[in-house]
Amino acid sequence: MKKPETAPKNSALDLPVLDASSALLTSCVHCGFCLEVCPTYQQSGDENNSPRGRLRLWRQEAQGRLEPDPWTVQYTQECVGCLACEPACPARVPYGEILEEVRHQHVHSGRHLPPLSLRLAAWLAARPRLFSLVGLPLRVFRRAGLLPHRLLFAGQPAVLESTAAYAARLMARQRPTGPRVALLTGCLMEAVFREINFATVRVLIRNNLQVVVPEQQGCCGAMHEHLGLAAVEQLREQNRQAFLAADVAAVVANSSGCGLSTMKTLGGDLPVRDVLDFLGETGVRANSPRSDKARVYVDLPCHLVHGQKLPGIPQSVLDATGYRWELAPRARDCCGSGGVYNLQQPGNARQILQGKSQFLNTAEGDPVILATSNHVCMMQWQSAGRAGLVQRPYQVRHVIQLLDTGDVT
Numbered sequence: 293m294k295k296p297e298t299a300p301k302n303s304a305l306d307l308p309v310l311d312a313s314s315a316l317l318t319s320c321v322h323c324g325f326c327l328e329v330c331p332t333y334q335q336s337g338d339e340n341n342s343p344r345g346r347l348r349l350w351r352q353e354a355q356g357r358l359e360p361d362p363w364t365v366q367y368t369q370e371c372v373g374c375l376a377c378e379p380a381c382p383a384r385v386p387y388g389e390i391l392e393e394v395r396h397q398h399v400h401s402g403r404h405l406p407p408l409s410l411r412l413a414a415w416l417a418a419r420p421r422l423f424s425l426v427g428l429p430l431r432v433f434r435r436a437g438l439l440p441h442r443l444l445f446a447g448q449p450a451v452l453e454s455t456a457a458y459a460a461r462l463m464a465r466q467r468p469t470g471p472r473v474a475l476l477t478g479c480l481m482e483a484v485f486r487e488i489n490f491a492t493v494r495v496l497i498r499n500n501l502q503v504v505v506p507e508q509q510g511c512c513g514a515m516h517e518h519l520g521l522a523a524v525e526q527l528r529e530q531n532r533q534a535f536l537a538a539d540v541a542a543v544v545a546n547s548s549g550c551g552l553s554t555m556k557t558l559g560g561d562l563p564v565r566d567v568l569d570f571l572g573e574t575g576v577r578a579n580s581p582r583s584d585k586a587r588v589y590v591d592l593p594c595h596l597v598h599g600q601k602l603p604g605i606p607q608s609v610l611d612a613t614g615y616r617w618e619l620a621p622r623a624r625d626c627c628g629s630g631g632v633y634n635l636q637q638p639g640n641a642r643q644i645l646q647g648k649s650q651f652l653n654t655a656e657g658d659p660v661i662l663a664t665s666n667h668v669c670m671m672q673w674q675s676a677g678r679a680g681l682v683q684r685p686y687q688v689r690h691v692i693q694l695l696d697t698g699d700v701t
């Protein structure tokens with residue numbers, strides 16, 4: 293089926309303008325195929341809380357058939373942004389593009405103001421050095437095994453050394469000769485969870501890939517996009533300049549949400565690849581099979597399978613971890629993390645996670661490891677224990693950490 297005609301662009305954000313004439317808003321054929329994949333419709337049973345219902349509200353407002361209504365804002369805010377509705381849609385409605393513009397319009401027109409704490413977090417995210425400084429106590433806490441928030445998962449981040457400095461140090465020592473790639477380090481990832489960036493550097497170098505970490509890069513803008521903030525365009529332009537100047541074959545991302553946002557940033561100018569998908573293509577050195585009782589349950593981030601439209605994490609990569617693994621039940625369904633959704637709508641996010649996380653209570657393995665490839669999903673899975681949804685010990689890991697043998701120094 294033909295994709296709807298491209299609408300005029302919003303000059304501030306390079307997004308389609310949604311007015312009464314927008315082809316995007318009229319492209320829904322009301323078939324309802326999206327309803328059964330939508331977590332908020334499945335939870336609420338409310339048509340307005342479904343893709344079809346939200347599109348109808350936005351269209352009726354744009355056409356002047358519905359007065360601007362606080363409920364429209366409410367239903368927009370309740371969308372997780374998981375994008376599960378896009379592949380389910382036979383009319384190929386570009387729901388994600390429309391959602392991004394609607395969120396922006398609601399904030400720009402003053403109909404919605406994100407909470408001060410999240411606006412402050414977004415302001416900090418746009419200033420990576422300051423964010424890294426503010427994140428320093430959290431890195432210290434995590435190193436010490438203290439997890440002062442329900443979303444913080446265990447890890448051993450470097451407190452002072454940045455990923456850029458670490459990559460330069462390892463590159464000078466190991467001198468890999470393969471293709472040169474740039475690593476997207478992210479804002480929250482670098483400020484709080486940088487051990488995952490370090491593991492990514494080690495795995496790439498172990499597989500003979502040259503790694504550069506452009507220091508001029510910043511936040512990918514995904515958080516600003518979720519919040520409807522206009523700063524997203526400035527951030528994208530900054531990263532665009534940083535990565536295009538890096539002279540690399542590809543940009544690799546170890547967070548599917550940040551990767552998706554960077555794909556929008558670079559368009560077709562430079563390939564942006566999920567690091568696990570990239571390793572599946574280039575080939576990955578396999579670890580020795582583990583003989584212990586550990587079992588890995590792999591969950592697939594929405595922004596990997598629905599956003600980036602990848603079939604999943606390559607089997608060759610998961611086999612190379614050496615662990616016994618299987619896909620988690622309902623692995624392609626949303627876990628409720630949704631960027632900042634689990635902070636904005638914690639009740640809904642918990643409900644969505646509840647159904648998905650129950651299997652961990654009876655899952656076999658010692659230890660039981662829940663592995664995924666997006667730090668925000670990792671935070672959400674971590675919260676299942678704190679919220680009492682999972683009553684037995686389990687670990688939350690990034691798949692790249694399972695590939696990392698730590699022997700590249």
Ligand code: SF4
Nearest residue numbers: 330371372374375377
């Ligand atoms: S993005 Fe996810 S939560 Fe939002 S309408 Fe689509 S399926 Fe539902």
Ligand code: SF4
Nearest residue numbers: 320321323324326381
């Ligand atoms: S599947 Fe697509 S066309 Fe059908 S109701 Fe949902 S958004 Fe509309």
